[in-house]
Every structure is written in C-alpha cells, then in structure tokens.
Amino acid sequence: MANPDAAPPLRADARRNRDAILTAAREVFASDGLSAPLDRIAKLADVGRATLYRRFPTREDLVRAIFQDNIEELQAIANELGDAPEAFWLILEAAVQQQRDNLGLVELFTRPPAPSASPSVGLADVRLPWSELIAGPLERAQRAGVVRPDLDPSDTGALLLMMGAMSSAVRYRDDADDRITRTLTLLRDALDPTGGPRELVPAGLA
Amino acid sequence: MANPDAAPPLRADARRNRDAILTAAREVFASDGLSAPLDRIAKLADVGRATLYRRFPTREDLVRAIFQDNIEELQAIANELGDAPEAFWLILEAAVQQQRDNLGLVELFTRPPAPSASPSVGLADVRLPWSELIAGPLERAQRAGVVRPDLDPSDTGALLLMMGAMSSAVRYRDDADDRITRTLTLLRDALDPTGGPRELVPAGLA
Numbered sequence: 001m002a003n004p005d006a007a008p009p010l011r012a013d014a015r016r017n018r019d020a021i022l023t024a025a026r027e028v029f030a031s032d033g034l035s036a037p038l039d040r041i042a043k044l045a046d047v048g049r050a051t052l053y054r055r056f057p058t059r060e061d062l063v064r065a066i067f068q069d070n071i072e073e074l075q076a077i078a079n080e081l082g083d084a085p086e087a088f089w090l091i092l093e094a095a096v097q098q099q100r101d102n103l104g105l106v107e108l109f110t111r112p113p114a115p116s117a118s119p120s121v122g123l124a125d126v127r128l129p130w131s132e133l134i135a136g137p138l139e140r141a142q143r144a145g146v147v148r149p150d151l152d153p154s155d156t157g158a159l160l161l162m163m164g165a166m167s168s169a170v171r172y173r174d175d176a177d178d179r180i181t182r183t184l185t186l187l188r189d190a191l192d193p194t195g196g197p198r199e200l201v202p203a204g205l206a
Numbered sequence: 207m208a209n210p211d212a213a214p215p216l217r218a219d220a221r222r223n224r225d226a227i228l229t230a231a232r233e234v235f236a237s238d239g240l241s242a243p244l245d246r247i248a249k250l251a252d253v254g255r256a257t258l259y260r261r262f263p264t265r266e267d268l269v270r271a272i273f274q275d276n277i278e279e280l281q282a283i284a285n286e287l288g289d290a291p292e293a294f295w296l297i298l299e300a301a302v303q304q305q306r307d308n309l310g311l312v313e314l315f316t317r318p319p320a321p322s323a324s325p326s327v328g329l330a331d332v333r334l335p336w337s338e339l340i341a342g343p344l345e346r347a348q349r350a351g352v353v354r355p356d357l358d359p360s361d362t363g364a365l366l367l368m369m370g371a372m373s374s375a376v377r378y379r380d381d382a383d384d385r386i387t388r389t390l391t392l393l394r395d396a397l398d399p400t401g402g403p404r405e406l407v408p409a410g411l412a
Binding site: 103106107109110148150151152154155158159161162163164165166168169170179182183186187189190191193196197199200203 | 309312313315316354356357358360361364365367368369370371372374375376385388389392393395396397399402403405406409
C-alpha cells in the first residue's frame with residue numbers, strides 16, 4: 001500500500017537495489033544482530049558500499065525501513081481480511097512469523113536506551129504503528145467473543161516481543177518448530193480461554 | 207544448600223568478597239548486558255581488579271556463578287514448599303523475579319552461539335538444572351489438576367525466557383509493573399485454563 005509520507009517512487013533499477021539491500025539487511029540483522037557489519041549487507045545484496053550508503057545513510061535508516069515494510073505487509077493482510085473476526089489472530093500469527101528467528105528485533109526491544117554506535121530506533125517506534133494496526137481487528141474479535149475483552153493492543157505487542165525472544169532462543173534446536181507451535185497454542189489459550197485448553201503438538205526433546 | 211561440586215568453603219573475608227562481586231555482577235550484567243566492562247563490576251563491588259580475576263578468572267565464570275546462585279535460591283524455595291500443589295506456580299514466579307529486568311539473561315539466551323569475546327554459557331547450561339528443579343512441582347501441580355496435563359518442563363523454560371525479554375523491553379516505562387503483572391496473568395490462564403480467564407490489572411498507557 002502507498003505510504004503518504006514516503007519519498008517519490010524510485011526508478012526500476014533503484015527500486016531493485018533498495019529491495020535487494022533490505023532483503024539482505026533483514027537476513028544479516030536477523031542472524032547476527034543489529035551490530036553486524038554493513039559491508040556484509042552490501043555484499044549479500046550484491047551492491048557497492050556507496051550504493052548502500054546513498055540509499056540508507058545510517059544503520060538506523062535500514063532498521064526503520066525494515067519496520068516500515070513489516071507494518072505495510074501486515075496492513076495489507078489486515079485490508080484483505082477485512083472485518084472477519086479471525087483477522088486478529090491471523091495478523092498476530094503473521095507478525096510472529098516476521099519476528100521469527102529475528103535476533104535484531106529482540107535486541108532492538110530489549111537493549112538499554114540509545115547506546116552509542118547503535119540505531120536509536122526502539123520500542124516506541126513500533127508500538128504506535130502496531131497498536132494502530134491491531135486495534136480494529138482486536139476490537140472486532142472481542143465483540144465476536146473470540147478474544148478476552150480485557151486485552152489491549154499493548155498486551156499483544158508484549159506477546160509478539162516474547163515470541164520473538166523465544167524463537168531466537170530455540171532457533172538452533174531440532175525441535176524449534178514444535179516448540180514455537182506449542183508456545184503459540186499456549187498464548188492462544190491465554191487470549192481466548194473460551195476455546196481452551198487447545199491440544200499442544202507433541203514436544204520433541206524435553 | 208550445599209552444592210556437592212562446589213569448592214571447599216571460603217574464609218569469611220573471601221566469602222564477603224565473592225558475594226559482593228556476584229551482587230555487583232548481577233546488577234551490571236542486568237542493566238548493561240553481558241559485555242559490560244568487568245572493571246565496572248570490580249568498582250561497584252569495591253574490590254580490586256586482581257581480587258575479581260582471582261575469584262572469577264573469566265567472564266564466563268561470573269555468569270555461571272550467578273546461574274548457580276539462582277538455581278540454588280529456587281531449590282531452597284522448592285524445598286520449603288515441599289509437596290504443595292501451588293509450589294509450581296510460586297517457583298515459576300520466583301524465577302520470573304530473578305529474570306526481571308535482566309538484560310544479561312536475555313542476551314545469553316538469544317544471541318548467536320559462541321561469538322568471540324563472550325562467555326560460552328548458554329541456554330543448554332540452564333535448561334537441564336531448571337528442568338530438573340521444576341519437573342517434580344510441575345507433575346504434582348498437574349496431578350492436582352491446577353496445571354494443564356500436556357505442559358512439559360521445557361515449556362516453562364520458554365515462558366520464563368519470554369517473561370525476561372518482556373520485562374527488559376518495558377523496564378523504562380512508567381507502567382512496567384502493571385504490564386508485567388498483566389502478562390503473568392495471561393500466562394497463568396494459558397497454563398491453568400480451568401481457573402481462567404482471571405481478571406487483569408488495569409493497563410496504564412495504551
């Protein structure tokens with residue numbers, strides 16, 4: 001979807017570069033954290049350092065662009081699902097997938113404020129867009145009786161962060177998928193106790 | 207409690223130094239993360255660098271000692287509570303308090319494996335002692351019907367880590383306490399759906 005604050009459209013080759021850089025940045029930040037060398041991102045994107053710095057003058061610009069893309073992706077899902085009561089849960093699951101294995105996001109939300117040499121993007125930057133995005137679907141799910149009435153958008157943000165941290169912690173385990181699915185089921189029981197307890201997928205290693 | 211693998215008892219002044227160092231290390235790792243300068247720990251503990259390095263030759267030794275203390279503290283609580291069905295929940299809450307605001311713990315569990323210049327303590331080191339500690343109380347709570355029967359010790363470890371990440375993320379917010387209490391209530395509903403949904407404390411900021 002169009003973002004009214006966005007810069008004018010890029011030419012096709014510039015757009016390709018931008019997309020390649022963002023894809024690479026997602027991958028590198030996710031696996032190595034936010035202090036990963038930017039050169040690694042340029043190399044993975046197959047662009048020169050100069051191109052990377054022209055498009056994204058600071059590390060912070062890269063992080064913000066990734067967030068913006070994430071929010072737009074979720075907004076597109078929300079638009080497609082419309083007023084369906086299950087939209088709330090589907091958007092939350094899509095957001096969990098975005099956070100999945102993403103060490104960079106976990107760092108961003110949990111580290112001390114504004115350390116030197118780190119981008120000053122933080123929880124506050126995503127809390128508002130996320131809350132605005134999820135407020136409508138949450139309210140409709142609550143009106144339909146499938147989510148507890150006392151939950152607020154901030155609670156869902158906290159649960160998202162927790163899933164991000166949890167999936168980062170288990171990402172090298174053989175049973176990571178089952179672990180994540182089990183935890184998501186537990187959270188669903190927490191948010192919608194009327195349907196629970198739901199069956200958990202079997203655990204792998206104890 | 208005595209640890210059979212521990213070194214022989216220290217003289218009183220050495221014990222005082224050790225305790226002061228560990229108290230300082232907890233505070234510094236918790237607020238600044240695991241890469242905080244060890245000199246800051248020595249200064250806060252009011253001991254010389256030589257004393258710190260004699261007692262804890264590596265950063266890893268400090269981290270392991272903190273974990274060991276945490277586990278012993280939880281074991282003492284477990285021993286005191288004995289076979290009471292509510293022991294499971296009280297131990298879990300005590301463990302959440304230990305993790306509370308603890309950036310170091312979150313880093314330890316979520317960062318990539320064995321980066322240079324970081325202690326190689328990791329999730330595997332705490333998973334086993336925690337699982338051994340919580341297995342009995344969990345089983346008794348399940349037999350008493352106050353915790354869902356399909357939960358395993360690993361699930362509780364995941365929830366602990368998630369609470370640690372969540373409390374780190376909100377620690378500079380005015381409503382941090384309420385946020386943490388709300389999330390703990392949600393988790394309790396997830397683990398013991400027979401009693402839920404429980405009432406959430408009011409949220410502060412949205």
